[in-house]
Amino acid sequence: MNKPAHNMIPVTILTGFLGSGKTTLLNRILKENHGMKIAVIENEFGEEGVDNDLLMQNDQENIVEMNNGCLCCTVRGDLVRILGEMAAKRLAGTIKFDRVVIETTGMADPGPVAQTFFVDDLVAESFILDAVITVVDAKHGMQQLDEHREIQQQVGFADRILLSKTDLCTEDDVTALKRRLVKMNARAEMMISEFGVAPIDKLLDVRGFNLNSILDIAPDFLDEDKHTHNDEIQSFVFKSTKAFDGQKFEEFMGSVTQVYGPDMLRYKGILNIKASDRRALFQGVHMLMGLDWGRKWEPSEKKESKIVFIGRKLPKEFITQGLELCLAR
Template identity: 60%
Template sequence: MLDPNSFTPVPVTILTGFLGAGKTTLLNRILSEQHGHRIAVIENEFGEAGIDNDLLIQGEEQIVEMNNGCICCTVRGDLVRILGELAEKRENGSLIFERVIIETTGLADPAPVAQTFFVEQDIGEYYLLDGVITVVDAKHALKQLSECHEAEEQVGFADRLLLSKTDLITPEEVIELETRLRLINARAPIAHAHFGETDISEILDIRGFNLNAILEIEPDFLGDVSHAHDAGITSFVYRTEQAFDAARIIGFMDVMVRDYGNDLLRYKGIVHIAGCDRKVIYQGVHMLLGDSIGELWAANEVRQSVLVLIGRNLPKQEIYTALDSCRVI
């Protein structure tokens, strides 16, 4: 058992927010900031394959990806194991870090994740839950809060609320959203984060997690917290090592957003375009689709396209067939 008089627990930040809110953008902002901290990152995705690890800035930070389920469900045992392994490596000197950031999947209820630090004795002694930061997609939040209980849970458990995409709505709509958020969580300060730009001091070392306040929200927080996803939400992955034709894949994306945008909660991918030496990154939420040019394909790297789609009642086979037709044969 650790001596509390001679050991300072490692602070942990839980970074949450609904699908496509901008968590990875914010995390990249934190990792690229010249703040002098060494950070271990645990990153989780919903579905059979994850690509966020490829979208994160790779520096000296330790990044551990968990992509075999929701971090608040079957893989919480993995979270305990990974935190234990990180602690062991830190103690034997094979890994140096001062804090941990856990980026949850956009469908995670943060309660069981936070619960880990209070019901697992070894974890609770070595780590200190510093705060829960929730990124809120200002463009889609009101709809998400009405339709998905996970979005409400993420807001309710937040110690800080960061609004992204406020440039896509009117000032009046921002006020309406902030009013709704305060009805759910009156204690969490609200700030804006344009493309992840925010004051690091408002995110790290805030000592914001208040167990008594959480117990008021969820009295059985320290008990057996069950969690179930919307049965209609599914995730699937499309992979191919054949290059896409640029015009065809652009046309597919436009049609997909037009026909299925309302049911597409989140879609993202790293794509190999014929004749392009750089990765092309697609990311979208509902009807909003963005693309950007990523890093160069490495000389020995397999040029594989991976597209992840999360949504309600999506026609998987139709989408697969349409994507197949976009390939250069």
Template identity: 90%
Template sequence: MSANNQPLIPVTILTGFLGSGKTTLLNRILKENHGLKIAVIENEFGEEGVDNDLLMQNEQENIVEMNNGCLCCTVRGDLVRILGDMAARRKKGEIHFDQVVIETTGMADPGPVAQTFFVDDLVAESYILDAVITVVDAKHGMQQLDEHREIQQQVGFADRILLSKIDLCEPGEVDALKKRLAKMNARAEQMESNFGVAPIAKLLNVRGFNLNSILDIVPDFLDEDKHSHNDEIQSFVFKQTKPFDGAKFEEFMGSVTQVYGADMLRYKGILYIKGSDRRALFQGVHMLMGLDWGRKWEPKEKKESKVVFIGRKLPKDFITQGLELCLAR
């Protein structure tokens, strides 16, 4: 809950490389009668933007209501300012929306946009970051991953990966791409989309950034791909049935983020802490990390820590060995 006891507005960041199909998806979200009042913010407006007939063009930011109740806003200035303005107008009853989708440009790193919801107090009073959705062109994804660092970062940040243009691919192409993406980001659920048709219920209100969400990691994926890709972005999972010393864990991870934070895109997990009957929920973006207490361990539940790290050329052995030293003696 926010300071004024109003429910926080969930925000989805929609990212993807140029031509991946995210604008097609965005147009579908705007036009579809899904019963949701969605405010769509285009973080930079260009030729590839939302259908021109849906928008009134002028020099300033504009907020336009669609015929299905959705809003569309183009941002040429400060994202924090426009989010604050929209929240204030919503509070006064001038506009109404239930959630926000922010579309980033095709070459953008979604990290700074995601961090906005952690570091700006005024934004945090009204909004909660729900998830990062990354659209990947299934036909050209392999080549784009080889050639562009930006798409690797977009994959690394994702809570959901939406594969577009499946209809143009051979089955083997899609399978190979899925395995590669899973190796880069072990915790993002992958879904398929054609012509903007996507399971919207699985993309919005998924609480991918919520510390109380279920952590679903499938580390088996990491061992399946025998093809070697020299991807900068990779993920690894740390698992341990022995409990952590909570103070040692926080001290170690604090030092790790100070040194490697710029290359740590996402890290998230459930911790078994000595002396507590509750699961500790841990996550971070770059240098910003948080630890919160979740539900109690069930009587028959296996107590274990499970943390996934996603980043750029992270020192896996150093982090793994350091975490082992943080276990309770």
């Protein structure tokens, strides 16, 4: 997970359960006069896709230009191939766009799409993953979270969570849903999005996958919750003011990802490493893990390690105890 070069194309993954309102949001992005050239990729959509009249196309060309300069493309085949073609056309000057938004299907786990940007060398040369945005239907969210593991994965992967249809709910219902979502993902910022209205500047350049991005953890994350839900996806935070032994940390986390990687959706942290005056920045997706050096610790700053883990039924005690053993003696 290297630092992006200036000419890298930022990519946003837009996900959300069937009927959550992500397509309404996408249509706004495609039509609004925001002055940005955004290429939107619809990754295998059914009847709930972008307005069909926007996608009238011939067999030779699968990229359609919108009135506001955005491009829309449907992916019937391989996402890697489409991204490669788009990057080549952009380089050749035959199409122009500044960033990409990929909409996944309502039943999709965004994990494999996210991994594409780290695993495939050709994609990683041109594109940098900016963030995963998840739209949650506030009216039906509680029930959907109970019944579908896909929506739990979508929430777990999110850098931003947009709540739609809050106008159809009581304030108490929205509060209860927010608390549940925070328990599942302690680091995603939440915002309301009615009828696809959302501040575009809050959805783009989030730098959620950038090692230097701020590690936001919901302040009320550990508050007692009257409503307990046995969600598969949960998050927990490890904190310590003691310095880590860097080698022990890397070895332990390497073994953890080998065993639990498929169930580790996102994990991210700032580390205080012994004998270093710089903050170590750490994050991972499933088994892919990256560590980099950040800025120097400020003299007035408390040198505290802080890591958030988001995943499916992760062994919290085992991971926490293992990390304690990695602290320098």
